[in-house]
Amino acid sequence: MIPAAFEYHRPSDIAAALSILTEYGDDARVIAGGHSLVPMMKLRMAEVPHLIDLQDIGTLRGIDVGADRIRIGAMTTQHDLINHDALTNAAPTIRETALQIADPQVRYMGTIGGNVANGDPGNDMPALMQCLDATFYLTGPNGERTVSAREFYFAAYATDREDDEILTAIEFAHPMPGFAYEKQKRKIGDYATAAAAVLIQRDGERCTGASIAMTNLSDTPVFAEDAAATLVGTAVDSAAIAAAIEAMQQAIDPSEDNRGPVPFKRHIAGVVLQRAIERAWSRA
Amino acid sequence: MNEKAPLDRDERISNLKGMGCSRKRVEDVRFTQGRGNYVDDVKLPGMLFGDFVRSPYAHARIKSIDTEAAKAIPGVIAVLTAADLAPLNLHWMPTLAGDKQMVLADGKVLFQGQEVAFVVAEDRYAAADGIEAVVVDYEELPVITDPFKALADDAVVLREDLEAGADGAHGPRRHHNHIFLWEAGDKTTTEQAIDSADVVAEEMVYYHRTHPCPLETCGSVASMDKITGKLTLWGTFQAPHVVRTVASLLSGIEEHNIRVISPDIGGGFGNKVGVYPGYVCSIVASIVTGKPVKWVEDRMENLMATAFARDYWMKGRISATKEGKITGLECHVTADHGAFDACADPTKFPAGFFHICTGSYDIPTAYVGVDGVYTNKAPGGVAYRCSFRVTEAAYFIERMIEVLAIELDMDAAELRRINFIRQDQFPYQSALGWEYDSGDYHTAWDKAMAAVGYDDLRKEQAEMVEAFKRGESRKLLGIGLTHFTEIVGAGPVKNCDILGMGMFDSCEIRIHPTGSAIARLGTISQGQGHATTFAQILATEIGIQADSITVEEGDTDTAPYGLGTYGSRSTPVAGAATAMAGRKIRAKAQMIAAYLLEVHDDDVEFDVDRFVVKGAPERFKTMKEIAYAAYNQAIPGVEPGLEAVSYYDPPNMTYPFGAYICVMEIDVDTGTHHVRQMYALDDCGTRINPMVIDGQVHGGLTEAYAIAMGQEIAYDEIGNCKTGTLMDFFIPTSFETPHYTTDHTVTPSPHHPIGAKGVGESPNVGGVPAFSNAVHDAFRAFGLRQSHMPHDQWRIWETANKLGMHA
Numbered sequence A: 001m002i003p004a005a006f007e008y009h010r011p012s013d014i015a016a017a018l019s020i021l022t023e024y025g026d027d028a029r030v031i032a033g034g035h036s037l038v039p040m041m042k043l044r045m046a047e048v049p050h051l052i053d054l055q056d057i058g059t060l061r062g063i064d065v066g067a068d069r070i071r072i073g074a075m076t077t078q079h080d081l082i083n084h085d086a087l088t089n090a091a092p093t094i095r096e097t098a099l100q101i102a103d104p105q106v107r108y109m110g111t112i113g114g115n116v117a118n119g120d121p122g123n124d125m126p127a128l129m130q131c132l133d134a135t136f137y138l139t140g141p142n143g144e145r146t147v148s149a150r151e152f153y154f155a156a157y158a159t160d161r162e163d164d165e166i167l168t169a170i171e172f173a174h175p176m177p178g179f180a181y182e183k184q185k186r187k188i189g190d191y192a193t194a195a196a197a198v199l200i201q202r203d204g205e206r207c208t209g210a211s212i213a214m215t216n217l218s219d220t221p222v223f224a225e226d227a228a229a230t231l232v233g234t235a236v237d238s239a240a241i242a243a244a245i246e247a248m249q250q251a252i253d254p255s256e257d258n259r260g261p262v263p264f265k266r267h268i269a270g271v272v273l274q275r276a277i278e279r280a281w282s283r284a
Numbered sequence B: 001m002n003e004k005a006p007l008d009r010d011e012r013i014s015n016l017k018g019m020g021c022s023r024k025r026v027e028d029v030r031f032t033q034g035r036g037n038y039v040d041d042v043k044l045p046g047m048l049f050g051d052f053v054r055s056p057y058a059h060a061r062i063k064s065i066d067t068e069a070a071k072a073i074p075g076v077i078a079v080l081t082a083a084d085l086a087p088l089n090l091h092w093m094p095t096l097a098g099d100k101q102m103v104l105a106d107g108k109v110l111f112q113g114q115e116v117a118f119v120v121a122e123d124r125y126a127a128a129d130g131i132e133a134v135v136v137d138y139e140e141l142p143v144i145t146d147p148f149k150a151l152a153d154d155a156v157v158l159r160e161d162l163e164a165g166a167d168g169a170h171g172p173r174r175h176h177n178h179i180f181l182w183e184a185g186d187k188t189t190t191e192q193a194i195d196s197a198d199v200v201a202e203e204m205v206y207y208h209r210t211h212p213c214p215l216e217t218c219g220s221v222a223s224m225d226k227i228t229g230k231l232t233l234w235g236t237f238q239a240p241h242v243v244r245t246v247a248s249l250l251s252g253i254e255e256h257n258i259r260v261i262s263p264d265i266g267g268g269f270g271n272k273v274g275v276y277p278g279y280v281c282s283i284v285a286s287i288v289t290g291k292p293v294k295w296v297e298d299r300m301e302n303l304m305a306t307a308f309a310r311d312y313w314m315k316g317r318i319s320a321t322k323e324g325k326i327t328g329l330e331c332h333v334t335a336d337h338g339a340f341d342a343c344a345d346p347t348k349f350p351a352g353f354f355h356i357c358t359g360s361y362d363i364p365t366a367y368v369g370v371d372g373v374y375t376n377k378a379p380g381g382v383a384y385r386c387s388f389r390v391t392e393a394a395y396f397i398e399r400m401i402e403v404l405a406i407e408l409d410m411d412a413a414e415l416r417r418i419n420f421i422r423q424d425q426f427p428y429q430s431a432l433g434w435e436y437d438s439g440d441y442h443t444a445w446d447k448a449m450a451a452v453g454y455d456d457l458r459k460e461q462a463e464m465v466e467a468f469k470r471g472e473s474r475k476l477l478g479i480g481l482t483h484f485t486e487i488v489g490a491g492p493v494k495n496c497d498i499l500g501m502g503m504f505d506s507c508e509i510r511i512h513p514t515g516s517a518i519a520r521l522g523t524i525s526q527g528q529g530h531a532t533t534f535a536q537i538l539a540t541e542i543g544i545q546a547d548s549i550t551v552e553e554g555d556t557d558t559a560p561y562g563l564g565t566y567g568s569r570s571t572p573v574a575g576a577a578t579a580m581a582g583r584k585i586r587a588k589a590q591m592i593a594a595y596l597l598e599v600h601d602d603d604v605e606f607d608v609d610r611f612v613v614k615g616a617p618e619r620f621k622t623m624k625e626i627a628y629a630a631y632n633q634a635i636p637g638v639e640p641g642l643e644a645v646s647y648y649d650p651p652n653m654t655y656p657f658g659a660y661i662c663v664m665e666i667d668v669d670t671g672t673h674h675v676r677q678m679y680a681l682d683d684c685g686t687r688i689n690p691m692v693i694d695g696q697v698h699g700g701l702t703e704a705y706a707i708a709m710g711q712e713i714a715y716d717e718i719g720n721c722k723t724g725t726l727m728d729f730f731i732p733t734s735f736e737t738p739h740y741t742t743d744h745t746v747t748p749s750p751h752h753p754i755g756a757k758g759v760g761e762s763p764n765v766g767g768v769p770a771f772s773n774a775v776h777d778a779f780r781a782f783g784l785r786q787s788h789m790p791h792d793q794w795r796i797w798e799t800a801n802k803l804g805m806h807a
């Protein structure tokens, strides 16, 4: 559990970080909270001769709750997300989700940027970002570009981010009022056996908008567009929920691991989605 | 007034902080402030670090090992392989179970994580780089992870070093992957009893492979001083004196030139009883380099390569009359020992004390047979917070009772009650050869039933079943019953030894002139709080305040020889030695007191902290005064000084018991559970420190909860360990850990000097069946008889699924 030797860089602005990234190419990687990257380095599954620490770059940190949109700097920690009142008022689903990540020690260090850039299907924030229809801001040698969270993930650890790009911020519109992030795990500190992020808009007894995404049920987060569509226009009764689960099942592709075999995971995916929909509906 | 009023007798007793007092643990001051001194805290000038190249394969031939590139890495001093150890005859070492084990891979590897080469470097970082640079050429061989398949005719030969057809350490081996068959009881009468019985229940009960996983992993620091010829060895040893003897026998270094020190130990639970390749390699590396060498494994190495626990496939039959009176019990175990038989059991007991498996019940005839088998898994089979295989035995009988209750269509609490050994039957001779020293099971059971409100729980359970059947609820209630009987305190030298060393234990006491004392024991605390509780025994025995008594263990140059701490033996054996040594002190103190008081020896009597003249309580000498006199007065016929030593050979084991009840809610859809109540009544005889007992029970119950509900060492079909990190190996956090209710009855051991029986392991022994029975009980109404632990979410879900509960 000892990593290979590496050089440690600690730039104080994005330009400096980018120039180190460009200089060392494949041999360089940025580190945020280190709570996904450092374990990989210790297991020597990741070898990073040049480690670029982003923590001195102040512009990457911070939460801005605007009138239309909410912007969160990539280096904002999960702990900061949980304790930001304005963010919790505007988008309570962020807090509910962040509280289900790991444990307080990990959340003091782990960042939202690292969580979404990592590309591990076990991370919780990516599905939530897809559910929120968030936009990721990436800066590279050729300047800034944006990409939708729903288009960002290709496969496990493979994302749309180029090796020489830094994720600077995420942004999303004020979300629909009904929300829930329902996660089943084995214990505190565990990744999801299955988790569901749900947002719902309600007009009386009718659902007028919905968004659904699932965690750790494929090699990427799963944006379950069809499942959400089945809810819209219904009274979110048991038939509608069953139809949403049915549609979600078409979109996921879980694999067996120590958390259980595929049929179990599919069953749990249904249970967490049902519970998330019911809770989101009751809050909408 | 200058003089304080004399203390009354009660005040004098409470000042002693002797037996029965919830004295705060003296160790915790340093532990809670980060001032413990563990093996990894030992730092010596010029110290080197050793680390292992480990096998990625579960079974492979080693074609070559190339260490050149590793040796070229800056900071790497040496790389040892089996070829380097062979001239010293240290490439293999004996195990505690009469087998032998490779120190470094000799021609082949037999489990994933096996030690292949030892890289010695100036620091850990260079050692880690050196490991990466060692090139090993492996040729993969067929892998066996299933002990039943290991015994197939055409199974690949695992241990090529063993001569085909030759006997093993425990008699004939009937197959090349067979280790031993060990039997107890009368097979013929048992079969007759069962075959002719009204009712027979038959079941395969599997107690899965798990691991003690102490917070501190294993490690050692060896320092060979070539000038004095003295080897000092710090290590995570639960039995430092035995390690010294073994080290001397293996290395040829005379025993007086070896000093073994167990410093603070961060939990052992059996994991630190055996001898590991890392210890041997650190010693050899220190001899070779002339420098101190440290080896400390990381968590993954600890889980993958050091001693596991359990892995017992127990096929049982139990029979009874129509009324539920048990008539016979039979068990055949297939025991998966992994690549080498490195169990830590008393030498004559290759299946430990598994034959305590008649449990708390009066069973007229019984038979057990245990087949030990080799597979491509890590070696071990240690007593994880239990006395040798007692957890397996308790789980087996407590499951068989439940299955029999189903067969009889009877309440499982009632079935237990009518079969308990009655109080008037003690001392009780069990069908499998033990003499239970004492017990009062009915009293404990009735107290437990009343405490949890058993009848109401059954009503609530029935209502929940009805609600489930009506489709109104998806939750079930399980009531997990257990009445366990342990056998601890190994043990009588006539039949208990480890590598020939009798399993006595020892205590040496020195009273200082000013009336404080130091006591040294042959045991070693790993968190049990010996420094606290043994001082309490002495305080009561010799009348010196516990706060004025230092208890020291673990340094073989200063402590008397003892067999160490495991199998709940410290209080039954070393605790007895402590009391006996204390009594020798008291006997001499009596002579001194009589001399000082100018009366005959028989005319004084001990009273809390002093000797008083019989009938004249105002004439007395305190122990403080007596201690001073021992050093400053010439007393005719009495040697100066006040010291004593006792080596205690216990006449019998002790038999703690308990009644545990777990009330658990289960969500049929998610496989999740909620422990609503966990009630644990323990009878460990005389209670030395109730708070320490509570702490031990809480810790053991938490381990039991982990084992029953999620903790396992699992392998895939090619022998990869799937649970080598704490992400997958379940250690409950404060969040998962249930709340506990503790309770007790007191049935002192009749043969122990203070009547104490040992308690540290009871909660692990009794806890596992209580949690597991709760899961099974929840599904009883739906037809479940037996399922395998651990009861993690997917397995509970699968149980429900197979019973058609998701349709």
Ligand SMILES: Cc1cc2nc3c(=O)[nH]c(=O)nc-3n(C[C@H](O)[C@H](O)[C@H](O)COP(=O)(O)OP(=O)(O)OC[C@H]3O[C@@H](n4cnc5c(N)ncnc54)[C@H](O)[C@@H]3O)c2cc1C
Pocket: A029, A030, A031, A032, A033, A034, A035, A036, A037, A038, A039, A054, A074, A075, A100, A101, A102, A103, A106, A109, A110, A111, A112, A113, A114, A115, A117, A118, A122, A123, A124, A125, A165, A166, A167, A168, A189, A190, A191, A192
């Ligand atoms: C015990 C434990 C339990 C955990 N449980 C959970 C859990 O339940 N749910 C969950 O979601 N996570 C969990 N995690 C992961 C944790 O949330 C991580 O902190 C998070 O995944 C990564 O964030 P980080 O800031 O630590 O990133 P790092 O580890 O520093 O980086 C992760 C990856 O992202 C890249 N990266 C980081 N920041 C940027 C950036 N700004 N631009 C470009 N690339 C970047 C890095 O180069 C690296 O490849 C757990 C971690 C641990 C140790």
